[in-house]
Amino acid sequence: MTPNRILWLVVKLAAAAAMAAAGYAIFFIAPDEQTMHDIQRIFYIHVASAWTAGVAFLIVALAGVLYLVKRQPRFDWLGIAAAETGVAFTSVVLITGPIWAKPIWGIWWTWDARLTLTFVLWLMYIAYLLLRSLIEDPQRRSVLCAVYGIFAFADVPLVYMSIRWWRTQHPQPVIGGGQGSGLDPTMWKVLLFTWAAVSLLFALMIRQRYRLESARYQTEVLRQELEDRKEAPAAPSRA
Amino acid sequence: MKNFESIFAAYLVFWAIVFVYSFTVSRRLARTEQDLESLKQQLRK
Numbered sequence: 109m110t111p112n113r114i115l116w117l118v119v120k121l122a123a124a125a126a127m128a129a130a131g132y133a134i135f136f137i138a139p140d141e142q143t144m145h146d147i148q149r150i151f152y153i154h155v156a157s158a159w160t161a162g163v164a165f166l167i168v169a170l171a172g173v174l175y176l177v178k179r180q181p182r183f184d185w186l187g188i189a190a191a192e193t194g195v196a197f198t199s200v201v202l203i204t205g206p207i208w209a210k211p212i213w214g215i216w217w218t219w220d221a222r223l224t225l226t227f228v229l230w231l232m233y234i235a236y237l238l239l240r241s242l243i244e245d246p247q248r249r250s251v252l253c254a255v256y257g258i259f260a261f262a263d264v265p266l267v268y269m270s271i272r273w274w275r276t277q278h279p280q281p282v283i284g285g286g287q288g289s290g291l292d293p294t295m296w297k298v299l300l301f302t303w304a305a306v307s308l309l310f311a312l313m314i315r316q317r318y319r320l321e322s323a324r325y326q327t328e329v330l331r332q333e334l335e336d337r338k339e340a341p342a343a344p345s346r347a
Numbered sequence: 348m349k350n351f352e353s354i355f356a357a358y359l360v361f362w363a364i365v366f367v368y369s370f371t372v373s374r375r376l377a378r379t380e381q382d383l384e385s386l387k388q389q390l391r392k
Binding site (some may be wrong): 199 | 361379
């Protein structure tokens with residue numbers, strides 16, 4: 109077993125242990141919220157997934173910049189891996205949000221700034237994935253996706269700031285939200301621990317998707333090599 | 348526990364998305380690695 113494989117095995121075990129511990133902390137250590145009570149426990153996975161999606165889209169943008177500067181395929185693979193994983197976590201946010209909202213707001217969904225911008229974010233990265241599948245030329249695809257990934261990231265700070273700039277149905281910020289806002293210290297610890305556990309899971313998911321893209325690239329290279337060999341005229345034999 | 352169904356549904360959604368996504372990537376990866384191996388063999392001939 110190579111040291112790299114051992115490292116990833118350790119990450120896998122750490123992720124499993126951390127997720128189990130996060131589950132215990134969410135249900136048995138985090139205090140009861142005064143107005144929402146138990147339903148507020150969705151907060152931990154909802155917020156941790158939202159932060160993870162934000163990190164994923166930041167990776168897409170950074171990988172895009174690095175690809176445009178260095179033109180190395182590995183940055184393109186990282187971009188697609190982060191985009192797809194980010195879409196998965198944004199999907200979690202968009203589904204767990206309404207499940208939490210219904211008993212509290214009485215409605216599943218409303219088109220307020222935070223919810224709408226998050227939905228737009230999800231659509232933008234779905235479009236990124238579609239763009240990749242529609243462009244056949246690999247170089248053109250990588251360049252366009254890198255540029256798109258950089259511009260699409262502009263929605264992430266908008267999502268973050270939306271509850272500060274506009275009046276929304278979505279709760280006002282409890283983190284860095286100014287006077288009167290805040291989170292119980294134990295809730296904070298549980299949230300940060302859950303985010304760390306989800307981040308380990310995210311690292312595993314992104315690595316797996318990166319490996320897929322790398323294998324696809326190698327397959328394309330070998331396929332091209334095979335075709336070139338078939339097309340090349342046979343060497344003349346000496347009489 | 349009040350609203351147990353909603354809490355259960357939210358955590359189920361999280362795990363379902365993580366597992367389904369990881370499973371589909373694993374399958375795609377296995378298929379691609381198989382293709383890669385067969386191409387390598389063809390090139391060795």
